[in-house]
Amino acid sequence: MKEDTTKVNKYLTLWEKYKRIDQNSALNFAIEAEKLSKKLKFKDGLGEAKYRRGVILRDKGLNVESQKYLEEALSIFSELDDLRTIGFVKIDLGKLKQNQSKHKEALSLYLEVLPIAKKNNDKNTEARIYNYIAAIYATQKQYVEGIKNYEHALKLVREINHLPGISACLLNLGTVYATILENDKALPYFKESLEIKESIGDKLGASRIWYKLAMIYLEKKQYNLAENNIKKAYDLVIAVDHPNHFFDVQYGMALIFLEKGEHNRSIDIAKKILSNAKASKYTTLSIRVHRLLHKAYNQKKEYEKAYNYALKVIAISDSLYNQNILSVTNDMEAKYQNEQKATEIALLASENKSKTITLAKQKNERNAIIAFSIIILLLAMLLFSQYRLKQKSNDKLKELDRLKSNFFANISHEFRTPLTLIKGPIEKLEKDPNTPLSIESVKMIKRNSNRLLNLVNQLLELSKLDAGSLKLELKEGNVYKCLRVAATSFDSHAEQRNIYFKISIPDTVLWALFDRDKLEKIIYNLLSNAFKFSEDSSVIICKVDCIDTSLRIEVIDSGCGIAKENIPFIFDRFYQVDSSTTKEREGSGIGLSLSKDLVTLMGGTILCTSEINQGSCFTVTIPIHEIKVKTKIDVTSSNEMIITDTKIETFEFHKHDSRDIPTILVIEDNLDMNEFITQELIKKYKIVQATNGKDGWQKALSNPPDLIITDLMMPGIDGIELCAKVKTEIHTSHIPVIMLTAKAGLDNKIEGLETGADDYLTKPFDVHELQTRVDNLIKQRQKLRHLFRNTTTQIDPKKITVTSLDQKFLEEVLSLFEANFSDPSFGVPEMQKALGMSKTQLHSKLKALTNESPGQLLRNFRLKIAEQLLSQKEDNITQIAYKVGFNNLSYFAKCFKERYAVVPSAYYIHKTK
Structure with missing residues (x-):
């Protein structure tokens, strides 16, 4: 609003x-x-x-x-x-004054308003006043007057049928009768009031009545009824959060359990009341609860505890009494001092000395106020400082929880994809043991097994680091050779992606004590990171040298770079610069953190410099002590640098698939997964591959497939955004979408389905299940098209479409046909113009929905109209042909016969007989 x-x-x-x-x-x-x-x-x-x-x-x-x-x-x-x-x-x-036991002030306010209410004939207000006056009488134990005023108030609210007022008066009357122990008279009032309060939804009022009913049944020693009623009161008071009544109900529960002999339950409830900070404000409540505890322990024969609680009852009662006496004494003393001051001022008014005393007193008071204010200010600053520290600590804990959640989501994605690629071929082999796995499948299993092993090893390293049990294992060896072997393991990856990978490591020998495994992990993680965030055909440099007693390793890439504000956090555990589903490369967020911890363990440092779209440079410096050896070690190179030459990129010419079968677009950024899905489906379907959401969307637009299989987490455009685009674009809205993801949560599944995805599979998935779901969706669309072709008289878009966008499109096409079918010049070009679609787009859309081309659809529509006119004997054949847009009678007869297996004249004669 x-x-x-x-x-x-x-x-x-x-x-x-x-x-x-x-x-x-x-x-x-x-x-x-x-x-x-x-x-x-x-x-x-x-x-x-x-x-x-x-x-x-x-x-x-x-x-x-x-x-x-x-x-x-x-x-x-x-x-x-x-x-x-x-x-x-x-x-x-x-009413507020009455709650504070200031009855005289309350009564004065009520009597001031009462004549005005009577004059205005405001019976509701008049009833409220009588109700409150009656409560004052009841508090002063003038029960007869109290009942009299409550009954008068009840009469007034009954006359205007004001339900809240009626229920309040009934409750008050029942309370008075219960107070004077006339429970049989009280019960009908409580029950009638309860019915009204439940009907109007007054939870607080209903809770109070259940409490009073419980106390009546307790007096009657009907303990089960008392317990049932007090539980109902408790449930309602919890919902409205009313402290005064809440403690009354709790005390009532403790009292009932005590009377039932369930001493421990009674004691537990009583102690809960005393432990509540709010309850401590109510002195009379504290006295009642301590008295109950005294009685409970006395019945349990735990006399020492009973005696201690009895002493507490006396102490609290004395305190309350002393406070009241002190309050009266202070009032009397204040009155006396005021009188004395008045006398002194009258006597010394003319004397200058009194002015001096007064000024000095004011000055002292002012100084005291200033000092007190400074103390208060300092305390406030201290409290605020503590609050800010606590808030910062909470913020850090929340951020850590968020990072951990992201980490576990990413690490599960890292595990699920290789698990799918390992599980798929193995299940296939299990179903058909006679068909051996291809060498490519075996290599794929090995690649993904190594990937899983590397992830597990990294997690184990992290756990050892956290436990402080990871130690350096120093052995003699050639440091340069170790680093060269580790770096050259990326050569094939660089060739595959046409990346210029330059390794600059001296050909000399650096013989020293070092931990080979940990040094390899550092260089491996840094190079993996560089390749992960670099585009194809970019440059990556690995440079190593030894200056004095320090080993220096530099890994430089020309990738996407890191924003300056993110650089301080990239070595933090669980941190990832991009944690969205559209992140450019997969990662777990632990590689750089592990590298930093290992470098620190070796006593070294790791630094990063980076610029967006310019690349990054990671520099590792580790202290190392070279060992001079007597034996000469041959080296075989005259060059200072080793540069891996990139191979000329080869092009593979794919054979065009001319089979007349459905086409499936597979969009998956993991190349192994993309190829795995392709190989499993290619026998029954034509496959078009895309490695990211943007490429997949362009291919879906340019040549719409019969079905799309897409991953959820992809660079650029993720699966959710892609699905939304497909389902909201008129040219692609008819295409069914199956979404694959490593995110197994129900929220992720619902999010995918809400965007219009027709099916959702979680990795690792069963290949047979994927094939079955693909087959079912393809068959479902084929059945809808078959239903369209078999429609003899009317076409119902609701029955042959899946999405509302497709239904709206078909309705628009049929409306266009109905308006123009009699015009012989109306054809496919006119349809394109009216619908705002190209020839290819219109043909693909209608073929997918109806299995008919635009020209066939228009011609069959005209023939259906002609068939209806022939059945109704509207005109002769020639007139009907012209009426439905055919200029050529022989062509009309030929088309009609193809459609209905009889020429128009025979159909006409048959219908007229």
Whole structure:
């Protein structure tokens, strides 16, 4: 809604609805109404909001705050001269005074409003006042007068059928009779009131009645009924969050269990009350609970504990008594001092000395106030500082939890993809043991097994580092040779991606003590990272040298680079610069963290410099002590650098698939997975491959396939975005989509299906299941097209389409046919223009939906109209032919015979007989 007075009134209406069922919500609505009224300078709304806020605060036992807002509301309504609302506020102020046992002030406010209510014939307000006056009499044990006023209030609200008022009066009458131990009279009032409160949704009122019923049944020693009723009261008071009544209900439960002899349950509840900070504010409640504990331990014959609680009852009672006495004494002393001051001022008014004393006193007071203010300020600053530290700590913990969640999501994705590629061929071999696996399948299994092993090893290294059990295993060896072997293992990968990979390692011998395994892991992780974030045909350099006693390793790439604000965090555990589903390369987020930990373990440092779209440079410096050897070690090279020459890229010419079978577009950025799916489906379907979402979308648009299989996590455009594009674009909306993902959560599955995906498979998946789902979706579309071709009279787009977009498109096509079928010049070009589609797009769309080309569809539509006209004997054959857009009668006869297996004249004669 717009932020205007109407919205303020809506907040106030919601307050009215929620005040008896959810006080916290009601309080929030009053606060929102107050804020908006201040903004709009809307005085009526501001007064109402403050008044209603004060009422809820009073019911919550926050008397000081309640009085503040009620008095502010009274001031606003006095300025507005709103007598009716002034009366309401005064009544609620009186109720607040009554709650504070200030009966005289409360009665004064009630009697001030009562004549106005009678004069205006406002029976509801009049009943409220009599109700509150009756409560004062009942508190003073004048029960006869209390009953008399409650009955008068009940009569008034019954006359206007005000259900909340009726239920309140019945509850109060029942309470008085229960107080004077006339329980049989109290029960009917409670039960009638309960029915009304449950019908109007007054949870707090209903809870109070269940509590009172429980206490009556307790007195009657009907313990099961008492326990059932107190549990109902407890459930309701929990929902409305009313502290005063909540502690009453808890005390009632403890009392019932005590009477039932279930001492331990009674003691547990009583101790819970005492441990609650809010409960400590209520002295009388504390006395009752300590007295109950004394009684419980006494019955259990644990006399020492019973004696201690008895002492506490006496101590709290004495404290309460002393406070009351002290309050009276202070009042008397204050009055006496005031009288004395008045006398002294009168006597010394003319003397200059009194002025000096007064000024000195004021100065001292001012200094005391300043000192007190400084202390308060310092305390506030200290508390705020502690709060900020705690908040920062919480923020760090939340961020760590988020990073861990991302890490586990990514590591599961890392595991699921190779598991699918290992599991698939093995399941195939299990089903058909006589057909051996191809060498490519075996290589694929080995590649992905090594990938899994590497991931597991990295996780084990991290766990050892965290436990402090990972130690250096130093052995003599040639450092340069070790690094050269590790780096050249990337040669084939560089050739495959046409990356210029330059290795610059001296051909000399650097014989030293070092941990070969950990050094290899560092260089391997850094080079893996460089290849992962570099495009094909880019440049990667690995440079190694030894300066003094330090081994220096540099890995430089010309990849996408890292933003400056992210560089300080890239070595943190679980951190990834891009954690979205469109990240350019797969990764677990532990490689750089592990590398840094290993470098630190060796006593070295690792640094990174990077620029966006310019590349990155990782520099590792590790202290190393060269060992001079006596034997001469031959080296075979005169060049300082070893440069791996990139091979000339070869082109593989794929044989065109001319089979007349459905086409499937496979979009998967993992090349092994892409090839695996292709090999499994290529026997029954034509396959088009794409390695990312953008490429897949272009291929789907240019030559729409019969089905799309897409991964969820891909560079550029992810599977969710791709599916949304496919299902909302008219040229592709008919294409079924199967989504593959390593994210196995229900939320991820729902997100995929909500974008329009027709099916969803979690990695690792069963190949046979994928084939079956593909077959089912293809057959489903074929059945829909068959249904269209078999329709004899009418075409119903709802029956032959899957998406609303396709239905709308077909309805538009049929409307176009109905408007133009009699025009012989209307053909496919006119259809293209009217629908805003190219010839290829229109042909692909209609062929996919109806299995007919645009020309066939239009011709068959005209023939169906002709068949209907012939059946109805509307005209002769020639007129009908011209009427449905055929200029050539022989062509019309030929087409009609192909469609209905009979020439028009024979069909006409047959129908006319």
